[in-house]
Amino acid sequence: MKHLYTILLGCAVLLGPVSCMKIDNFEAPAAKIQGRIIDKTTGQPMLLDHGVSHIRIWEMSYSEHPTPQDLAIKEDGTYYNDKLFSGTYDMLPRDGAWWPCDTTYNVAIGKKGTVQDFEVIPYLHVVDFDATLEGTELTLTCRLQAPVTDGLPQIREIRPFINNNIHCGPGNHIDYYYNDTNRINLRKMWPAIGDADGNQTVAPYSLKIQLKAGYTYWVRMGVQVNDTYTSWNLSEVKKIVVPE
Amino acid sequence: MKATFKTILLAAALLGGAVSCNRLDLEPKGMLDDGTLFSSEFGVRKYLSGLYNDLPIEDFCYKYADDNKGYSTMNSNGNKNGYHVGNVWEALKGYGSTICYETTGRGNGDTAGQWGYWPYDRVREINVMIDKLPEYQDAWTADRYEELMAEARFIRAYFYFAMAKRYGGVPIVDKVQDPTAPMEELQVTRATEYDTWKFIYDDLKFAMDNGASDKSEVYRGNRYSAAALMAKAMLWAGCVAKYNQYTGITGPATDAGLMGMDPADAKEFFQYAYDACKFLHDAGFKLHTGADKEKAYTEIFIEDLAGEEDIFVKTFGTPNTVVPWNSSLYSSYDDMVLPMGTGMAQSVGAAIHATWDLVSLYETPAVVDADGYPVRFDSYDDFWNTDEMEPRCRANFFFSGMVEPVSGTKLDIQQGVFTTLAAKAADLTPEDNNFVAPNCIKLQDPGKTQDVGGFGNVKITGANGIKRNGDEGFSTTGIFVRKYMNYKADPATRQLHQSTQSWKVFRYGEILVDWAEAAYELGLETGNDALKAEAFEHVNEIRDRAGAHRHEMVANPADIGEELYGFPLDENLQYIRDERRRELCIENQGEWDQRRWRTAHSILASNYWPRTLMPYKVLNEDKYIFLNEVEVYGRRLSFDKRNYYEAIPGGEINKNPKLVRNDGY
Numbered sequence: 034m035k036h037l038y039t040i041l042l043g044c045a046v047l048l049g050p051v052s053c054m055k056i057d058n059f060e061a062p063a064a065k066i067q068g069r070i071i072d073k074t075t076g077q078p079m080l081l082d083h084g085v086s087h088i089r090i091w092e093m094s095y096s097e098h099p100t101p102q103d104l105a106i107k108e109d110g111t112y113y114n115d116k117l118f119s120g121t122y123d124m125l126p127r128d129g130a131w132w133p134c135d136t137t138y139n140v141a142i143g144k145k146g147t148v149q150d151f152e153v154i155p156y157l158h159v160v161d162f163d164a165t166l167e168g169t170e171l172t173l174t175c176r177l178q179a180p181v182t183d184g185l186p187q188i189r190e191i192r193p194f195i196n197n198n199i200h201c202g203p204g205n206h207i208d209y210y211y212n213d214t215n216r217i218n219l220r221k222m223w224p225a226i227g228d229a230d231g232n233q234t235v236a237p238y239s240l241k242i243q244l245k246a247g248y249t250y251w252v253r254m255g256v257q258v259n260d261t262y263t264s265w266n267l268s269e270v271k272k273i274v275v276p277e
Numbered sequence: 278m279k280a281t282f283k284t285i286l287l288a289a290a291l292l293g294g295a296v297s298c299n300r301l302d303l304e305p306k307g308m309l310d311d312g313t314l315f316s317s318e319f320g321v322r323k324y325l326s327g328l329y330n331d332l333p334i335e336d337f338c339y340k341y342a343d344d345n346k347g348y349s350t351m352n353s354n355g356n357k358n359g360y361h362v363g364n365v366w367e368a369l370k371g372y373g374s375t376i377c378y379e380t381t382g383r384g385n386g387d388t389a390g391q392w393g394y395w396p397y398d399r400v401r402e403i404n405v406m407i408d409k410l411p412e413y414q415d416a417w418t419a420d421r422y423e424e425l426m427a428e429a430r431f432i433r434a435y436f437y438f439a440m441a442k443r444y445g446g447v448p449i450v451d452k453v454q455d456p457t458a459p460m461e462e463l464q465v466t467r468a469t470e471y472d473t474w475k476f477i478y479d480d481l482k483f484a485m486d487n488g489a490s491d492k493s494e495v496y497r498g499n500r501y502s503a504a505a506l507m508a509k510a511m512l513w514a515g516c517v518a519k520y521n522q523y524t525g526i527t528g529p530a531t532d533a534g535l536m537g538m539d540p541a542d543a544k545e546f547f548q549y550a551y552d553a554c555k556f557l558h559d560a561g562f563k564l565h566t567g568a569d570k571e572k573a574y575t576e577i578f579i580e581d582l583a584g585e586e587d588i589f590v591k592t593f594g595t596p597n598t599v600v601p602w603n604s605s606l607y608s609s610y611d612d613m614v615l616p617m618g619t620g621m622a623q624s625v626g627a628a629i630h631a632t633w634d635l636v637s638l639y640e641t642p643a644v645v646d647a648d649g650y651p652v653r654f655d656s657y658d659d660f661w662n663t664d665e666m667e668p669r670c671r672a673n674f675f676f677s678g679m680v681e682p683v684s685g686t687k688l689d690i691q692q693g694v695f696t697t698l699a700a701k702a703a704d705l706t707p708e709d710n711n712f713v714a715p716n717c718i719k720l721q722d723p724g725k726t727q728d729v730g731g732f733g734n735v736k737i738t739g740a741n742g743i744k745r746n747g748d749e750g751f752s753t754t755g756i757f758v759r760k761y762m763n764y765k766a767d768p769a770t771r772q773l774h775q776s777t778q779s780w781k782v783f784r785y786g787e788i789l790v791d792w793a794e795a796a797y798e799l800g801l802e803t804g805n806d807a808l809k810a811e812a813f814e815h816v817n818e819i820r821d822r823a824g825a826h827r828h829e830m831v832a833n834p835a836d837i838g839e840e841l842y843g844f845p846l847d848e849n850l851q852y853i854r855d856e857r858r859r860e861l862c863i864e865n866q867g868e869w870d871q872r873r874w875r876t877a878h879s880i881l882a883s884n885y886w887p888r889t890l891m892p893y894k895v896l897n898e899d900k901y902i903f904l905n906e907v908e909v910y911g912r913r914l915s916f917d918k919r920n921y922y923e924a925i926p927g928g929e930i931n932k933n934p935k936l937v938r939n940d941g942y
Contacts, residue, residue: 097934098930098934100927187525187843208913209708211883211884212884218840220840220843259524260526261527261919261941263878
């Protein structure tokens with residue numbers, strides 16, 4: 034019996050230090066990818082809001098059925114990520130107000146960095162966006178233009194997005210102004226609002242909003258269609274300084 | 278050393294060798310085998326009890342939103358995926374009514390409610406019974422054998438319904454899988470949504486035709502509970518077929534028919550729902566009524582109405598036994614809806630608060646006059662204690678001045694006082710929860726008095742709220758929930774894990790609103806005006822019992838859907854839906870109805886902010902008013918339309934890559 038204890042003790046002494054060893058010597062993921070989401074009809078990057086639209090990626094070199102990851106797209110239509118594992122990825126821009134596009138297959142991403150642009154066709158352009166201030170009353174106007182009208186989903190509504198910093202859009206705005214009184218409820222198909230030549234709306238849409246004196250705002254307008262993601266096509270951002 | 282090894286080897290040989298002397302194929306005495314379980318009434322009850330406990334019933338302990346969401350079942354304390362693992366008492370904080378603006382509470386905000394429900398373990402268990410029962414057919418009379426088979430298929434349909442309404446098409450597993458079978462066979466693909474609903478239909482049709490016919494047995498699945506589930510499930514399927522197209526969601530799952538159905542299929546499902554309702558009507562179920570309509574309405578939820586209105590009922594524990602904390606055998610309902618106070622809630626109190634959005638659906642006196650000014654009442658009682666309020670509304674809610682029957686407390690809800698008041702209601706109720714109107718003092722310590730210049734020492738805030746700091750225990754909306762509150766409870770049981778009232782899973786009141794909706798939808802599909810007219814007979818049967826005025830169908834209904842939802846919906850159908858909300862509110866149905874109708878993302882598009890009924894006293898006039906302010910805590914709601922279908926749980930896709938993801942995820 035005494036020998037048994039000796040053996041057990043020996044095992045404990047031999048095996049115990051195993052837990053002290055540091056074996057996690059894998060490097061942190063550092064493969065890099067960047068690029069732009071380009072509006073195919075204008076050749077310019079899409080006007081977006083930070084964190085709303087994503088590029089979904091699947092690491093195909095890791096598994097046949099990988100769990101997807103989403104890369105955020107910045108408000109200027111660019112994206113950048115340098116914390117990925119090196120490998121081959123399938124990529125698909127989504128959660129945005131553009132016609133469904135095809136997955137880009139087998140993009141090799143490594144530490145040297147890969148540049149991958151995507152071309153998409155937006156559902157609508159918010160054009161002739163104008164913001165004028167009279168006293169504390171802000172008047173916003175815009176028109177809509179549709180690059181492709183055939184099969185365009187129902188157009189739901191037009192809204193202003195107002196924020197007190199430059200980041201402004203459906204994901205970043207002051208809630209107070211985001212309500213049903215400050216919107217244009219359309220719920221119509223394009224033929225019901227589009228003009229004769231089928232590309233531009235006839236009359237500009239207009240909204241009036243009361244701001245507070247002495248504050249600076251950043252504003253833009255957006256239009257939402259009834260597709261899978263009900264995301265927003267956005268105008269550029271304008272800065273509004275309300276005098277004291 | 279040599280001796281030591283010898284000793285060990287010898288010991289190992291002695292120990293290991295002895296094993297071969299035991300006969301291992303003895304039947305273990307502590308386990309029940311198929312024969313014991315499937316050849317006697319007691320055995321079947323034993324086998325089914327766990328399945329009944331796990332049935333996906335959205336009862337008092339179902340938590341829709343927030344942490345630890347899901348069904349609270351016998352697995353709730355195990356770390357089982359898809360079951361809510363937290364404190365059962367917390368369930369009311371994320372109760373279903375909080376995310377469809379029937380009530381507000383801490384659950385507001387999270388309307389996705391996804392927690393990966395995937396009960397194929399339970400499906401397997403019930404498939405075992407369906408597979409094995411035929412082997413013991415000799416132990417039963419022919420009728421009883423069919424009844425048990427019907428009961429099993431009702432249970433299976435219940436699990437599939439809970440999945441189909443979340444995911445659309447799901448894998449149909451109707452046999453017990455052999456774990457040693459090739460992986461290819463074990464990984465079952467998703468059936469189309471249409472086939473999934475038809476599978477549910479087949480199970481329920483069998484259960485309706487063959488199930489037990491004793492109406493007084495409301496605790497086990499019989500032909501009537503199968504018919505009630507049939508009505509509910511087929512109405513769901515019909516609405517998905519008809520309305521899912523308007524969500525505009527596209528993708529591989531939609532293309533494959535896993536999400537959504539052909540609109541032409543709607544008629545078939547509405548017909549099934551209609552037939553199931555008629556089946557229950559012909560079986561003799563009827564609404565519970567009484568001379569005192571308010572009292573009769575409260576009795577629906579507390580009294581045993583087997584054979585009358587009750588169709589299927591889930592019981593909770595009996596009073597005065599040892600409290601099994603965190604067990605789903607009890608609920609904490611009374612303690613979580615009543616305000617704190619002697620004889621009322623003892624531990625938490627008022628975790629959910631009824632909204633004006635809900636209460637204003639009922640017949641109530643106007644609180645704003647034709648010119649836009651708040652109506653002056655002589656007392657708070659004049660709001661509810663007149664013929665102008667329908668009895669069902671009083672039975673469902675407590676308003677300021679009503680007496681809570683068990684404790685005898687006269688509920689005292691007041692937000693504050695106006696010294697003088699000249700403004701219009703709209704100017705007093707902006708979308709701002711920090712707004713304080715001129716000449717208004719509000720939100721002081723409950724029940725305390727304060728010297729207000731010229732009016733002496735007056736009470737500002739009622740004893741039961743509105744309290745600003747502390748959203749539970751006191752009113753935050755001016756209205757407490759009364760529905761389902763146990764008026765027969767011993768006040769000592771009004772604390773956590775002590776409520777014992779049953780949950781009425783299916784009652785004939787629900788069948789009538791199912792029937793009205795199915796009949797009207799069917800009338801629209803087939804152009805049959807008689808069916809549309811019939812729908813309003815069912816609506817009026819409900820309204821008669823509620824003590825509300827009858828409502829007649831509009832001959833040429835206007836389209837109100839285009840502007841609200843972006844697709845056509847006529848005002849008669851909207852009225853039928855509103856009647857359903859009035860009848861079934863706070864029963865964990867509203868949020869599902871809005872998903873079924875595909876209206877949630879339109880209604881909750883703009884960060885919906887629920888409204889309240891805030892009582893105030895106007896001191897210089899000695900009158901009382903109510904203001905529909907926004908909810909005090911700024912709890913808003915929104916709904917992302919991809920959530921009409923939930924995501925197939927990621928872990929399941931890892932196990933079975935044949936599962937196609939739902940579109941939008």
